[in-house]
Amino acid sequence: MSTYLIAGLGNIGDEYRQTRHNIGFDVLDHFVSKQSGMFATGRLADIATVRIKGRKVVCIKPNTFMNLSGKAVKYWMDKEHVPIEHLLVIIDEIALPLSKLRLKTSGSDGGHNGLKSVQESLGTNAYARLRFGIGNDYPKGGQVDFVLGRWDQQEAPVVQAKIGKCAELIESFIFSGPARTMTSFNNLDFTP
DSSP states (O other): OOEEEEEEOOOOSGGGTTBGGGHHHHHHHHHHHHTTOOOEEETTEEEEEEEETTEEEEEEEESSOGGGHHHHHHHHHHHHTOOGGGEEEEEEETTSOTTOEEEESSOOOTTOHHHHHHHHHHTOSOSEEEEEEOOOOOOTTOHHHHHTSBOOTTTHHHHHHHHHHHHHHHHHHHHHOHHHHHHHHTTOOOOO
């Protein structure tokens, strides 16, 4: 049976719940509940395992904090014997507008500490990552407050629509592969 690892990155703790930086957690919460799964506390992460049409999908929300996410990703990849091409990491992305999603199969960490940690732990940047655009509408020096802030009222409908589309993207990644998934999802526009 093929096993996939989907890692949604974020920070644990109520103060980070539903912030822009925790969108990886929110996407996985939606995906797992859609599959009638539930998260439980596991080693280095909250974990939920769901089966979809004969595929085993291990979903993790690392509890190591963002900057050490790679430790959890590496641990669960090794434990579940997941090949690198079956790994998908979900992160927030300030370099993309809120209206966009972008799946890539490799690339730099783009200054994202979660991706930096994953890359260091795996020793490669050749793994799929889903960048969830959060935009960069903040004043100079305000990046941290913006990223760790909550969505505003106007953003909420777009965020919910994108979270739903991300669940479809994850299934497409598993069943159709990254190339076809990029073609189907990377040009979508969620402008309200």
